[in-house]
Amino acid sequence: MAIDFIDVVQAIIDGLLFGSTYALIGLGFTLIFGAMHKLNLAYAASAIAGAYVGLAVILMSGLPIVLTFVLGPVAGGFIGFGVYITCFRYMPATNMLAPLMASIGALFFIDEIIIHATAGSPLAFPAVMDDVFLEVGEYGFRGDLIFVLVTSLIAMLVLLYVLFGTRLGLATRAVSQQVVAAELCGIASHRTNATTFAITGVLGGLAGCMAAAAVGVISPLLTVPITVKGLIVTVIGGLGSIPGAIVAGFAVGGFENLFLLLFGVNQRDIYVFLLLFVFLVFRPNGLFGKAINRD
Amino acid sequence: MTNLKRILKPAVAAAALSAMISPALAEETVHIAGWGAKSGPLRSFGVNSEAVLKAAVKEVNDSGGIMLADGTKAKLEYTYYDSACNAEQAISVARKVASESSALIGIGPTCSGAAAAMFGVFQKTVGDDTDTGLQFPILTDTAVRNGLAKISQWTFRNTPNEPDMYDKLFAWVAKTYPDLKTIYGGTETDQGHSNGTYSKVIVQASKRHGFDWATGDIEGVTGDLGSGSAEVLTSSSNWLMADTNFSVQARAFKKSNADIYVISSHPFTTCGMLKELKRRRAEPKLLIGLTSSSSAEVMKGCAEAAEGMIIPTSFAPITPAAEKVAMLANENGGDADLHSAAAWENVMIIKQVIESVGIDNTPESLMADRRKIRDGLEMLEQTQGLIGEVQRVQDEGEALKPYVFVQAMNGMWTVIHDPRATN
Numbered sequence: 001m002a003i004d005f006i007d008v009v010q011a012i013i014d015g016l017l018f019g020s021t022y023a024l025i026g027l028g029f030t031l032i033f034g035a036m037h038k039l040n041l042a043y044a045a046s047a048i049a050g051a052y053v054g055l056a057v058i059l060m061s062g063l064p065i066v067l068t069f070v071l072g073p074v075a076g077g078f079i080g081f082g083v084y085i086t087c088f089r090y091m092p093a094t095n096m097l098a099p100l101m102a103s104i105g106a107l108f109f110i111d112e113i114i115i116h117a118t119a120g121s122p123l124a125f126p127a128v129m130d131d132v133f134l135e136v137g138e139y140g141f142r143g144d145l146i147f148v149l150v151t152s153l154i155a156m157l158v159l160l161y162v163l164f165g166t167r168l169g170l171a172t173r174a175v176s177q178q179v180v181a182a183e184l185c186g187i188a189s190h191r192t193n194a195t196t197f198a199i200t201g202v203l204g205g206l207a208g209c210m211a212a213a214a215v216g217v218i219s220p221l222l223t224v225p226i227t228v229k230g231l232i233v234t235v236i237g238g239l240g241s242i243p244g245a246i247v248a249g250f251a252v253g254g255f256e257n258l259f260l261l262l263f264g265v266n267q268r269d270i271y272v273f274l275l276l277f278v279f280l281v282f283r284p285n286g287l288f289g290k291a292i293n294r295d
Numbered sequence: 296m297t298n299l300k301r302i303l304k305p306a307v308a309a310a311a312l313s314a315m316i317s318p319a320l321a322e323e324t325v326h327i328a329g330w331g332a333k334s335g336p337l338r339s340f341g342v343n344s345e346a347v348l349k350a351a352v353k354e355v356n357d358s359g360g361i362m363l364a365d366g367t368k369a370k371l372e373y374t375y376y377d378s379a380c381n382a383e384q385a386i387s388v389a390r391k392v393a394s395e396s397s398a399l400i401g402i403g404p405t406c407s408g409a410a411a412a413m414f415g416v417f418q419k420t421v422g423d424d425t426d427t428g429l430q431f432p433i434l435t436d437t438a439v440r441n442g443l444a445k446i447s448q449w450t451f452r453n454t455p456n457e458p459d460m461y462d463k464l465f466a467w468v469a470k471t472y473p474d475l476k477t478i479y480g481g482t483e484t485d486q487g488h489s490n491g492t493y494s495k496v497i498v499q500a501s502k503r504h505g506f507d508w509a510t511g512d513i514e515g516v517t518g519d520l521g522s523g524s525a526e527v528l529t530s531s532s533n534w535l536m537a538d539t540n541f542s543v544q545a546r547a548f549k550k551s552n553a554d555i556y557v558i559s560s561h562p563f564t565t566c567g568m569l570k571e572l573k574r575r576r577a578e579p580k581l582l583i584g585l586t587s588s589s590s591a592e593v594m595k596g597c598a599e600a601a602e603g604m605i606i607p608t609s610f611a612p613i614t615p616a617a618e619k620v621a622m623l624a625n626e627n628g629g630d631a632d633l634h635s636a637a638a639w640e641n642v643m644i645i646k647q648v649i650e651s652v653g654i655d656n657t658p659e660s661l662m663a664d665r666r667k668i669r670d671g672l673e674m675l676e677q678t679q680g681l682i683g684e685v686q687r688v689q690d691e692g693e694a695l696k697p698y699v700f701v702q703a704m705n706g707m708w709t710v711i712h713d714p715r716a717t718n
Contacts, residue, residue: 014542120338122596216570
């Protein structure tokens with residue numbers, strides 16, 4: 001089928017809108033890395049698990065469906081805290097590999113719990129403004145993706161406020177820069193890290209809900225691709241960089257859709273990974289990595 | 296202490312007596328093995344298949360068990376393993392069951408990709424001493440991808456014949472909807488069954504019955520099975536099984552302006568794609584799906600978006616036997632569908648074969664009994680399926696199962712046509 005200019009622009013618009021979920025996931029990865037210098041590979045699985053818990057509570061309690069987008073993040077916060085306790089809190093600080101491996105274990109553990117609880121069956125996930133499709137000339141904008149984008153942007157702004165406008169954010173930044181100095185200043189590093197995990201869990205729960213809402217279906221199949229996309233976003237944005245994760249999330253979403261349109265699904269991921277490779281080789285600190293590097 | 300001894304002595308004596316006589320009274324059992332996905336994203340396949348297998352085994356035992364060569368009756372027992380719809384795991388389970396268990400035959404592994412890989416480790420030709428492959432009979436429950444049982448003479452299938460199903464489906468569509476002329480579609484390219492059936496069977500069947508590809512003729516597609524399959528994929532708008540964004544594909548579908556859309560994928564992406572089409576207001580006159588999607592999962596995930604979709608399937612609760620199996624599957628925590636219902640038929644086939652060939656069912660006769668069962672399966676010409684008689688294709692280990700066309704209506708799969716009525 002011939003590809004015209006409108007197809008290209010529309011693919012980029014759709015990708016950018018969908019990229020907001022990648023940005024949210026990338027933010028979670030980058031926040032935890034920024035705070036602890038460690039990767040939490042169970043993050044995306046926790047995000048999807050949060051969305052599942054939110055949906056389950058709504059279905060069982062008969063509460064208004066829109067509350068899924070509140071309960072999912074709350075559940076994500078608890079799961080994030082649980083992942084911190086089991087995979088990071090008691091792991092030896094000198095062994096960098098231990099929490100990484102533990103979080104990989106947690107990824108598959110959470111994934112299997114979801115699979116066993118749902119028999120792997122996809123479930124319909126509520127979407128807000130699902131029946132809205134805004135048309136501007138030749139271009140179309142999905143209402144539910146606009147909702148996802150706006151919600152994600154609000155969440156990012158709240159997160160930035162928490163990090164740069166509150167004492168908790170100050171403590172988080174202090175621990176991320178120099179743990180010993182922060183503790184000497186009276187900051188409880190473990191409590192701060194646990195809070196960071198809970199906050200990123202809330203963000204993850206929201207991201208899980210947004211990703212499921214964007215598809216309209218939730219399935220355990222979401223965990224691995226979102227983990228991979230989240231990691232790509234984190235690396236391209238710059239490990240530990242919040243603006244980097246946001247920009248890279250949108251960029252990866254846009255490029256991914258463009259590659260899909262131009263090269264087809266079988267080559268799409270080749271080009272996405274090529275993009276990652278280019279960054280790793282030519283700009284290993286990512287888009288904004290240098291600016292926020294720790295001392 | 297004396298009182299304690301007085302109490303314990305009879306108890307110990309009773310326990311010892313019980314231990315001595317219990318082997319004599321123990322019922323003889325015939326072991327079979329089942330395997331499918333009990334973990335991983337396709338776990339629903341295993342849950343459903345085991346639920347049906349459990350019900351079938353109980354049915355056999357409630358009716359007295361299986362007759363052995365010496366005229367005695369044995370109870371049927373099964374062990375269900377997790378092969379996760381994963382090729383390596385399926386091979387590992389097959390090797391373990393064949394070499395370490397007393398199972399006489401296996402049922403599984405449901406997924407075509409796992410089956411195709413697993414069948415490769417079985418002895419290709421019976422009696423070939425130079426081939427050290429597994430000598431263990433397998434009767435797969437589903438694994439629909441065309442032609443798999445030919446891989447080994449130890450492997451048999453009780454699966455529908457998709458080329459025939461889609462041939463009849465498009466013949467019926469052409470007759471029932473004479474105004475529909477054009478077709479467009481897509482598939483999960485990373486899934487053997489979805490991809491193979493779409494690019495080698497469905498598009499060719501549509502061509503054979505006079506439908507035109509909406510974006511212009513596909514080079515090499517003549518209507519013959521498998522013709523131009525590579526070009527079919529490049530002319531379609533495809534996705535992967537774990538994809539989450541279908542906007543580009545849905546736009547291509549809409550742009551094709553086709554009368555008929557074909558969505559050849561498993562439930563998760565079928566739902567994702569259908570929902571995206573609905574959002575984009577892409578409204579075909581007819582939707583056609585893959586056999587694997589005629590399941591409860593699609594109804595759980597996207598009943599509204601799937602409304603009107605037509606799929607050929609080898610299972611629907613249209614006979615008393617099929618209704619009973621559907622009910623029993625639910626009681627055991629699963630759903631009877633195209634994939635899982637075959638497990639019921641397989642257990643009944645195994646009972647029929649064991650009773651016809653006569654087995655000794657001793658540890659010493661295990662290999663001979665497995666061979667007898669294999670030979671018995673090969674000799675079968677016809678079996679009784681849940682919705683009708685199943686013809687066996689003897690040299691190929693394949694089956695020709697009856698099937699019907701179902702359509703998504705009000706959150707349920709409803710039978711809209713039975714091709715046997717017009718044959």
